[in-house]
Amino acid sequence: MPFENPVPFENSAPLENPAPVGNSAQIGTSAQIGNPAGVDDPVPFAFEAPGIAPAAAEDLLNRPPTPGQRVHAVLHRQPALSPFVVLVLACVAFGLLNTRFYRPQNLSLVFQQVAVVGSLAVGQTLVILTAGIDLSIGAVMVLSSLVMSKLANEHGVPGVFALAVGAAIAVLAQTVNGLLVTRIKLPPFIVTLGTLSVFTAATLIYAKGQTVTLNPGAFLLWSGTTVSLGSVHLTTGVLMMIGLYIVIGFALRYTAWGRHLYAVGDDAEASRLAGIQVSRVLLSAYMVAGLAIAVAAWILIGRVGGGDPNSGLNANLESITAVVIGGTSLFGGRGVVLGSLIGALIVQVFDNGLALAGLDPNYQVLAVGLLVIAAVSVDQWIRSVKA
Numbered sequence: 001m002p003f004e005n006p007v008p009f010e011n012s013a014p015l016e017n018p019a020p021v022g023n024s025a026q027i028g029t030s031a032q033i034g035n036p037a038g039v040d041d042p043v044p045f046a047f048e049a050p051g052i053a054p055a056a057a058e059d060l061l062n063r064p065p066t067p068g069q070r071v072h073a074v075l076h077r078q079p080a081l082s083p084f085v086v087l088v089l090a091c092v093a094f095g096l097l098n099t100r101f102y103r104p105q106n107l108s109l110v111f112q113q114v115a116v117v118g119s120l121a122v123g124q125t126l127v128i129l130t131a132g133i134d135l136s137i138g139a140v141m142v143l144s145s146l147v148m149s150k151l152a153n154e155h156g157v158p159g160v161f162a163l164a165v166g167a168a169i170a171v172l173a174q175t176v177n178g179l180l181v182t183r184i185k186l187p188p189f190i191v192t193l194g195t196l197s198v199f200t201a202a203t204l205i206y207a208k209g210q211t212v213t214l215n216p217g218a219f220l221l222w223s224g225t226t227v228s229l230g231s232v233h234l235t236t237g238v239l240m241m242i243g244l245y246i247v248i249g250f251a252l253r254y255t256a257w258g259r260h261l262y263a264v265g266d267d268a269e270a271s272r273l274a275g276i277q278v279s280r281v282l283l284s285a286y287m288v289a290g291l292a293i294a295v296a297a298w299i300l301i302g303r304v305g306g307g308d309p310n311s312g313l314n315a316n317l318e319s320i321t322a323v324v325i326g327g328t329s330l331f332g333g334r335g336v337v338l339g340s341l342i343g344a345l346i347v348q349v350f351d352n353g354l355a356l357a358g359l360d361p362n363y364q365v366l367a368v369g370l371l372v373i374a375a376v377s378v379d380q381w382i383r384s385v386k387a
Contacts, residue, residue: 159219
């Protein structure tokens, strides 16, 4: 039934010049909608805060970087720069405290003592670049060195063959770590924490708690041979460590494998979408780290004169310390292997310099701890600014 006498709506006067509906309708600007001043405003329905002029796009693009942004950009491009500055300043300071620090004999001792940890730091760097960590790296080194020494000394195996078997043990141990990470998808921290106990127990069982001493002139002792460069006396192990850094540094910088390693550490999911075999790259990082561990095991034999199950007790943490102080990010994807060598040198320089200064050895541990905290803080700052 139709409504009678419908009440008309108030203010129902017809609109003047209604905009046509359809494709011919145009969106009005603020000057056309309640803006009698007719201010030019090409942006539809733009609103401006009173008293604030809009910044031009060119001004935003050409704005000069702040000093903090400049420092961040330099440290992000050159992660080894800050540890290098720390190393130089430490050498200058300790040289002023005690002039014996610059003596060739003391510098030779610093390089010889850094050879084992420096070589281990190469393998640790590869793992940390993938956003992982290896807590078992020192235990694998000791196990490998004992296998080499016992085969050569007690079973009459030629030194070269004993070296190859020990290297295979190191690579195999790291392959186990890599497979647990890539296949079972366990966190690297948990995996290597567990294998640390496994490999340590295997070492003690195999060696029966005894030290193996090699006969003078044994092939495996070649890594402890002294090489004189003027008044500086190094060992073959130091030269082996330098060669290891050159090879791995070249591979990381100039090969597709190295670029894939950085990409996986920076963003594994994006790398997978880009077609990179993430699991294969991760596994290869652990296996190549095994080769670096084998080199460190050979250098360790040259230093101690054989195999010692109690050697390298702190090598796990010392290698991580060297890598972190050297500027490699614990979150992966950023760092250079040379920085790890600088980090190892910083730790050894502090130990040596504070000892020459006659300070309590506990201050050496304190200094290293402060350096680690400072290095991680700088890395966190770089990542936060980047984000």
